[in-house]
Amino acid sequence: MSEKLLDKTYDPSQVEDRIYRMWMEKGYFRAEVDWNREPFCIVIPPPNITGELHMGHALNNTLQDILVRWRRMQGYVTLWLPGTDHASIATEVKIVEKLAEEGLTKNDLGREEFLRRAWQWKEQYGGRITQQLKKLGSSLDWSRERFTMDEGCSRAVVEVFVRLYKKGLIYRGDRIINWCPDCRTALSDAEVEHEEEQGNLWYIRYPIKDSDESIMVATTRPETMLGDTAVAVHPEDERYRHLIGKTAILPIMNREIPIIADEYVEREFGTGAVKITPAHDPNDFEVALRHGLPWVCVIDEKGVMNHNAGKYQGMDRYEARKAIAEELKSLGLLEKTESLKHNVGHCYRCGTVVEPIISKQWFVKMKPLAEPAIKAVKEGKIKFVPERFEKIYFNWMENIKDWCISRQLWWGHRIPAYYCQDCGETMVERSMPERCSRCGSTNLKQDEDVLDTWFSSALWPFSTLGWPDETEDLKYFYPTSVLVTGYDIIFFWVARMIFSGLEHMGEIPFRYVLIHGIVRDSEGRKMSKSLGNGIDPLKVIEKYGADALRLTLVTGNSPGNDMRFYWERVEANRNFCNKLWNAARFILMNMQNFGIDKPRKGKLELPDRWIISRYNRVVKEVTDNLEKFELGIAVQKLYDFIWDEFCDWYIELAKPGLYSQDPELKESKLYTLTYVLASTLKLLHPFMPFITEEIWQHLPNRECDSIMISSWPKVNEEEIDAEAEEQMDAVMDAIRSIRNIRAEMEVPPSRKAKVILVVNDDWMDIFENSTAYFERLAWASEVVLKRDKEGIPSNAVSAVTDKAQIFMPLEDLVDLEKEMERLLKEKANLEKELARVEGKLSNRNFVEKAPPAVVEEERKKKAKYEDMMAKVLSRIEALNSMRK
The missing domain is CATH 3.90.740.10 (Valyl/Leucyl/Isoleucyl-tRNA synthetase, editing domain)
Structure with a gap:
């Protein structure tokens, strides 16, 4: 048994960096080719080296990480491949701005020196976003990190350009193009x-x-x-x-x-x-x-x-x-x-x-490339989630124009076209020819332009795995499993990867395209610098922890739909972390107090069988939801199970047994508590990796060193107990009804009341064996079971559930005289407030001259007091009828 208990409160700032270092040091993110196991691969949509983590990145990478961690636990060889994009236009703008501060232009430096500065800038700033992704908990295989201008990706770009040119699919000509006068x-x-x-x-x-x-x-x-x-x-x-x-x-x-x-x-x-x-x-x-x-x-x-x-x-x-x-x-x-x-x-x-403007540029002929790409989606080889985005894809691809791929920039992949300065011959080769193929001249010059950034990004699913070489990674992990991306780059990137994969690999690049929406502010506006409404994910993590942010981004999220960001939700999810932490601490503390490392199952009571059965149903539902990419639904079911059923119900139902003098009963409760806790932590881990790992590290006799390499839970059909669920639901319904009555009558928990249950013979034993739960969870001073209503006080407060009629003597709940006295005082106070506000609103000078906001505030007060008065009068009427 571990001597060290969980800290009293959960502090993500003391946990997350330490946990991530441990994962990295133990190499848990690394994927090794294993032909005896099935691969699962996602290539990250490469963020720009100019970028910093924003809410869109946080959402996109959270969704990917959930899928990757889940599949890893299922036993797949999971590769989540990281990398960044050189972002020609955006990066060159940054370098030019920096040069302007020195009073220089790129032409002052010349191409070679400018590129030296650009690489220097990339080394200094280009890795920021990858470090920020680690703060989010992203389980990327950093040993395979790629960059669109690294040696391998650059070789792939040249190879593709040359192949397409020699096939007649790339050409140069004067055509009308879109020109940016600012980016030039x-x-x-x-x-x-x-x-x-x-x-x-x-x-x-x-x-x-x-x-x-x-x-x-x-x-x-x-x-x-x-x-x-x-x-x-x-x-x-x-x-x-x-x-x-x-x-x-x-x-x-x-x-x-x-x-x-x-x-x-x-x-x-x-x-x-x-x-x-x-x-x-x-x-x-x-x-x-x-x-x-x-x-x-x-x-x-x-x-x-x-x-x-x-x-x-x-x-x-x-x-x-x-x-x-x-x-x-x-x-x-x-x-x-x-x-x-x-x-x-x-x-x-x-x-x-x-x-x-009309300009001489390089173009890709798109019709021949688009046709097989359209066919692959129509035949279901690639599926969009949700399916409605296929229409957008088809509309663009079926009306596609030739793609202008040349850019008048220096930062990027230089076009591998060489011009003879003597005879004007154009040569497209993998490296500069020694002499002109037509006249033999050595006076050759390479094209000054670079390729569109999206040209290299289109090759990402296979260039990152080693193409054009036949690497083991390429043979094993291609095609990749799923692409996770926003709907705003279906044209930019998704379509281009599909036709590139089919053209150069002869196979689709991925089987699924999971489309997500954008994260908007609480008013539904798009986050932007101009509006000043952007929210830095790192600041959210700093204040609330990565798990609370991740849970906020995935809860309620549905494929293809935008979502709104509310700070209140982050706080609520931080509270969920605390709820889970306190539950785990309670269980571990009891294990330590009882000196039990590995509790035996023993005889299970109704609540034990119920929670184990409910847990197995949640395993099935969550797994099914993940298979359908319904991540938001999956985590909501988990959230409800953990907070409501496990923490609020089962732990409280288990306490009478934990505190009993029966050692076997105590051990049986600890067995159920630890079994459900450990198994539920696994289900929750892909969504909230840090807190689940930290609790896992404190579990005695845990399955393995890290929760992220533990096995994904499977449904145990023998543990699904429909009868236990029906019986426990009946007991819980009755307890809820009692709680509702007490809440409506504003009875404090300290005031206990007798509970009379009228049930038929079929349910008598169930309720009789559950009296301890009514005493603990419904604040019952005594539980009496009856077969009929004979002898029940006529003024007893009652409620009806599917399996029981519930009665509570009125005098046990309320001191009628004191309650009436309180209500009459409240009525008198409300009458005064209503008279005051009505006087103001009937004053013409006030209504016409006071600021509109002040007048509106008084109207809201009147509505509030009228609502309160209606409730007080209703309560007085109910008490009068009870006193008769």
């Missing part, structure tokens, strides 16, 4: 966030050449008209059919442009005539391809009007918008301006409004 790089469609904004619709007249006519177009971006190369109308629009093939004069620029017909035009929007600006609108770009129109780019990479903008050259795009509108007005060509709400694309990193 291209963005994929998935990296553009559309937000509804208040804007304007300008109606502009374009004169028709050699005519008095004009054609009116409507646009939200007048500054782009300088790059117009046509006006388009719908071919079936009667209003404009006579103008098709004629020439319009582009205002301000006085450039002749054709009027063309194209079904792309929406006749109902604006005027039904559309300006075509191929260099600054993706739809217009497609129209230009169909009609052989030229492209005229008028906005540069900084969001400034360029040399093609004439007199507006050098002007910011928004300044130019105002100036052009004014000039059109002065020329009499601005017909009108209307207010309009419309969606505007923003850079997902910096929030700058994106500028569509």
Whole structure:
């Protein structure tokens, strides 16, 4: 028997770091390939090296850790593989900001020195979030930690690029792309966030050449008209059919442009005539391809009007918008301006409004890759949880456009394309060629751009396991078991991993995609720096412990749905920790007092059989819920079982036996208490790893050194006792009814009362053997069992349950005269308060001149006093009827 008892109170700050060090030192997180056992693998959604732990990370990693700890206890070889993402745009922004503090730009340093600084920054700050994940209790195999720009992942990126290029699935060309003027790089469609904004619709007249006519177009971006190369109308629009093939004069620029017909035009929007600006609108770009129109780019990479903008050259795009509108007005060509709400694309990193421009970039052909990825989900090889997110996936994949993968940055995977400076040949190879494949020149230069961060992240499930090498890890752990991620990156990451896995591994990357929502504040708002409503998980852990935070994040959580964060819930879950701790301390203290290390089972009484049966049902339910990814439901059932059934009911039901003079009965109670405690700790461990481990370490004769490597509980069908559950439920129902009566009548626990139970013969023995429980839990001074109601006082207070009628003599519960006296005093006080507040509210001056909040407060007081008065009058009426 351990001599050291649990401390009087649970202090997570004294436990959690120590426990985590112990797990690390003993290598419990490490996964070893074992072909005789089934693997379970999750690759962590790699957090950015620029990031710090936020509530989204805390939720995501808590869910993963629950699944991993559960499967580990079930005997799977579990690999939870950690790693971080180099985050090209975000990291480069950080480095550039740091250089600006020194009065430098990246061009001042040059590429090589800039990258040296970037790696230095990564070493200094890049590991912060991984250390923070340890504070959360994440049981990651740190021996396998990866980084998207480590040697292995970088080799995988080059291999994939080369393979796709040689297969004709990667190409370079001039196309319309999303450009961020602040980050100065291209963005994929998935990296553009559309937000509804208040804007304007300008109606502009374009004169028709050699005519008095004009054609009116409507646009939200007048500054782009300088790059117009046509006006388009719908071919079936009667209003404009006579103008098709004629020439319009582009205002301000006085450039002749054709009027063309194209079904792309929406006749109902604006005027039904559309300006075509191929260099600054993706739809217009497609129209230009169909009609052989030229492209005229008028906005540069900084969001400034360029040399093609004439007199507006050098002007910011928004300044130019105002100036052009004014000039059109002065020329009499601005017909009108209307207010309009419309969606505007923003850079997902910096929030700058994106500028569509034509640029020479690298692209991935998506149609051939998307088709097998769509098929894999449709055939059920990959399942989304919840299933409704498959529709979002299909919608994006079935309408997918080619993916722009080049970024005008220095931090990242440099594109493995090499250009001959003499003949212009392009070569894509795994390393720089010695000479040009066409002319033999050695004057070669590598492409300056880097790949989109998501290009390397798309390879994460297999690049982290050693691909392109055929490693043991890759053969054993791929495909991985489940991906846990938020719904906001289904496009960014999930879809790309699926088509990448199928293309390069010939197999799906994971079997399940568990989608979770986002953590909002208590008012339902998204947490953000701008609102200042973000909550630091580390501060929550510091104050309440990791287990209380984890329980808060998983309780009530359902796949795919957002949740709100309430401090009150964290406090309640801290109280749950204390409840569990006190229960364990009580049990261990009694074991020590009785000098029993391993109590024998002995003869089990009804409460013992009941709690063991209920425990086995909880094992089944929790395991079933976890199999269905219903983590929130699973932990709620556990919470209710531990708090309500085990702590509030069974421990109290066990005390009469524990305190009896019968040593066998004491030992039997200790057996049940320790059996259920140890087994329930196992069920709770994936959700609350620290407190369960600390209690486990104090259990005598524990199964193994750490709870995290103990076996997951299995249902013992022989211990499920439906009869015991029915009988104990009947007794508990009766006790609850007595408690309810006492609570309604405000009877203090110190005032004991006689309890008369009228039951039929079938239940007489059950209630007779349970009298000690009524005395302890229902504060009964005496328990009398009867077969009928003969001799029961007429004024006895009564209640009815399914198996018993309950009566309690009124005089045992209440001193009628004293209670009536108290109630009359309370009634008089309430009458005074009501008179005061009604006087205020009937005073016109007060209602009209006092601040609205003060008036409202008085109205709330009146409602409260009226409610209290109704209850007092009801109680007085009930007492009067009892006295008769």
